[in-house]
Amino acid sequence: MAEHRSIDISVVIPTYNRKRLLEECLDSVLYQDLPGGSFEIVVVDDGSSDGTGLFAGGPGKERDSIRYIKQERRGPAAARNTGAAHCGGRIIAFIDDDCRACPGWLWGMLEAHRLHSSAAAVGGYTLPDPEGGIAQEVSQFLSNSSIEIDCGRGREPIFFPTCNVSLKREIFSRCEFDPSFPFPAGEDLEFFWRLYKQGERLVFDPKIRVVHRRLPGPTAFCRQAYLYGRGNLLVKRLHRDHVLLQELKTGRFGFWAGMLVNMAKIPRFAYCLCRFFARSRGASYGRLKKAGVFFFFCLHKIAYIFGNVAEFCSGRRLPFAAPQLLILDVTHKCNLRCRICDIWKNAGREKDISGRYVRKLLKEAASSGIQEVAFSGGEAMLRSDILDLLACARGLGLKGVGLLSNGIAVRRDFGKLEPFLRDGTAVPVLSLDSLRPELHNYVRDDARAWENSIEALKALADLRKEASGVKFSVISIVFERNLEELEDLYVFARELGACNIQYQPLLANNLKMAERKNAELWVKPGSFGSLERVVERLIARGRSDSGFLRNSEGNLRLFKKYFAGELAPGDCVCSSAGRTVLVANDGYCRTCFSAYGDIRRQSLADILSGPRINEARERVRKCPWPCLLPCFCD
Template sequence: MNHIDISIVIPTYRRAKGLMRCLESVVAQDYPRERMEVIVIDDSPSGENKELLEGASQRYGYTFSYHAQDHKGPAAARNRGVRMSLGEVIGFVDDDCVMEQGWVRRMLEAHRKNPAVSAVGGWTVTPGRAIAPQVSQFLANGSIWVKIGGREQIIFFPTCNVSFKKEIFSSFCFDETFPYPGGEDLDFFWRLFKNGSGFYWEKGCRVIHYRRQGLAQFAKQAYVYGRGNLLVQHIHGDHPLLKELKTGPVSFWLATAMNILKIPRFSRSLGSRAIASFGLCGCSRKASVYAYFILHKIFYLAGNIAEFIRISRQGIQGIHSASARRIATKAPEFLILDLTHRCNLRCNMCDIRKDAYCDEFTTEEVKGLITQAQDWGVRDFVLSGGEPFVREDIFEILEHVRARGYRIGILTNGIVLTSEFITRLKPYLVEGVLSLSISLDALTPAIHDEIRGSPGAFARTSAGLQMLSELKKEFPLVNFNTISIVLNQNLEELLPLAESFKALGVNSIQFQPLLANNLVMKERSDTSAYWIPQDRLTVLDKVIEGLLEFKETNPHLVRNSAENLRLMKKYFRGTLTQQDARCFAVTRTMLIANTGDVTTCFDCYGNVRNASLTDIHASAAADKAARRVKGCLKPCLLPCFCDYQSLEHG
């Protein structure tokens, strides 16, 4: 799978015709299709656009990623699209919009030329001569910049024509508590701006916005914006575009009365500017512009009043409680489910085989956890073990994932990857439902077999890798990755392994430092027979430098960051500290043990058989576990906790 430069997220709701027009403009872009992805989030629980997307994929020879959700609104749709994305840049366009040629290329060029900015916005136009959509677009474009401290500053872009660097979404997301499709974008940009984010306006990135033209739609939109904008001002209290809105019990009504009296001036001022911008001639058309601005303001103020009443009745508080809600509801990006501790190998460096027996998750329990994770917005859901493929119901589980339009990863030793088994996996692999991460620790069969405690293990796993390589040549969506444990016995094998994996066409390569005890992960010891001894640390240093050079020439192939690789020198010397590496357990990674316990190295902070994932994640016990993890004095360097990268990257 090629590296993805940009993920284009399109929220949609009952606009099949407009969505098709939008998709046509995306696939027509003058940018390599294999370096971008298109994610459609259908806000209709019926998933009514699924067949339409399947037909479009066949028509254009391009696979669109489609996901349906309960009717949660555009904020939830955009957040989910971001969580499912693989690109370095996230682009947003609406289902009633069309990208002009060059949109993708210009967006990415603007980000590369302006590395310090978080967002790049474009110029949005409305076709035709109808007055209502022209006025709506004029108001939207007029919100992009404002004077702050005597300087013109960009503080907003319409979310139908904008892109963001993916990294900002590790700290920010759209507030899904906004009950309407209005205001959530203004709130999002204002939080970014106040955090010091910079925005860049690339007017060459043009989008044509096919707004609905009816009088009723115009009035409804003004009303919704009135509600959303008052909520923004209630939350923040300092938005420069909303100075005329007050939210106090007395000041609101006084300000609203003043705004009603100012309607004629509002219409005259903005109407004159809009007429000049539109280049309109004729008294009747000019009069229509003024009338629409009056209508907009009337319904906008009606929305203000309705929202003020709702806020007053429900006792909705300001910015501090809103921030708390955002933090509490944000899903981890990576969820690992220990499906079983049964295994078909007797790995000598693994302690899981020593674990006491417990009742495994039932099929329905596994399906339920997958459903919860998908609905919550978890991007990477991974089945681990033991060996997940020893589960008799594994294909029933995969079929559930496929039916829901989700995708998961499976960590496997590769022993079961025979020709017959891969044939059964093929539908899930070629459709992008399943990605595999396969363990291989050496190119010398005797070394790998000794580590894995099973003669012939190398031959079977390497044969499976070769068959997946051939399948990927025919079906490029096939996603298979490798994991190699870094230990004393295979140091000289690691760089040749990387070269071999590259030749196979794997999506990514991951190197994982040996754990002293993977049952009791907090244990740190250098007494293991596989630990790298003092007299071999210089060999380790040389190997790490070789892997760093390999990564430099293959930056997207090695999943470990360069810093993670470098820190392995300190890890095996026992000098790694909490200042060197931070663990993201709880916040970005959730681990569910085969008992149902949700754990870190130190704590159990819930059990999925007793509570939902979201309730566990938002609990006081989770907060306590996260604080303890943050204070870990001896990080493990496991990439899934300390160096997380999406399993879908490659």
């Protein structure tokens, strides 16, 4: 694990048998205009045999800020992940060993992250080596031209080459490069499309520059284009909705028909790109250079198609890129009539999805590597087969399945639930909105709601003292009358032994989450000062108690804007249909605005790579008033 020292930015350089180029790359980073100690360099040697370790890991005062790590040959994606895991900076920058950072590169990255604090990644502009000839110019032009594209909201970045990009360190706690990519091609295209689909914001700053020194000559040019062809077909198999790969087909007939069409279009492809190439440089070329540029565009397309064919014939399949959190809304039955929720009003008119489909979805979640699964409702514990579903999760090796509850059924069925608590299969998430029984009971519209919740929490705390594998969490709704108690709830949950607490701003309608209306317990303008003060106190506690506060600082600081009705789509990004997938009690995968798949008729992989999910994400990104629920917007 990394020693997280107080440094601003870490630079990760994966390398393989390029000792001479690596030396130039290191020098360009070492002499950046940042004070010593404010950045570090992590070199990951991916199994080199040319003495790279003796150079990069050797002594010398210039090398004091370099950390050298050697691993067995696993490819650049795995090397970048290894480097990121050993970084101590709050920002992680990536540069390739055949690149030179221009002056101001690191400062530009830090400044861009400061100006765009909500951005997950910042990428820059990559220059070809001025001595590299036409081949390098053409290759770099193709790469730079893929960064920004119009996806319906104007031009925006969807991809960055990993030779000139930086990301927030926390990104790597939930999203990393796919290490199963076998070559240095496609892994960056896949990674950033995954981030984009999860709703993360990418920022392109062309003033942040590096020079890319690709290997010279037609042979190296063709080899790189060939690898792009192989890597991009792998990306297409994972993300059938990728906007840069629409011409690629993965079905047997469609693939070969597409290859024939693409071969026939090579002259037109090269001609059009020649015109764009000349226009981008604002220069007029003689006939000889125009012919050279045309030749290399044709050569690129031919080698790229050969790469497509080679990868298609290999039959290789990579693991499906899964969401981080899967929420299964297993029932709308509820044993309370809460004043802050409308779900119970429809419970008698709705039929819950069959356990057969829930078990099918759990199997898909386990096989696809989804990190977190949660059973929600209504009251999840009221589902008659809930223990059978937990047993299914246990049999599949799923751990930490969230069980959202008001505590009544947890306390009632504690003995039946206990085996799943002891082995870590189930993690109850209990609601507690106030330490005053009368207020909690009023909100939940039940005279014993507070008592039941407290008894369930204490039973969990007692069991946790016996079995360290037991985990439970607390969730508190934020509303007008409990603002001054939010910090006390934090202290109570911490002292009780909960794993974490999260705060959820009041929703006007839990059944129609996109709806905003005048709710009885809505935080009013006169209380905004109290809200701001308690938020700052919670943030201070969270900083000194790492991991216990589930909300991020940015999420908490938006509470006031949320209640004031001033929250805009650019303030936060909803990850519904991206990082988080919600399956409603009718079997449909839903956002607040639309359904985009049916687990009763489709596999999860088909739903998440189908065309409707893209439309759903676009609608979510335009939400005029995001909800700030941590599971979606944090």
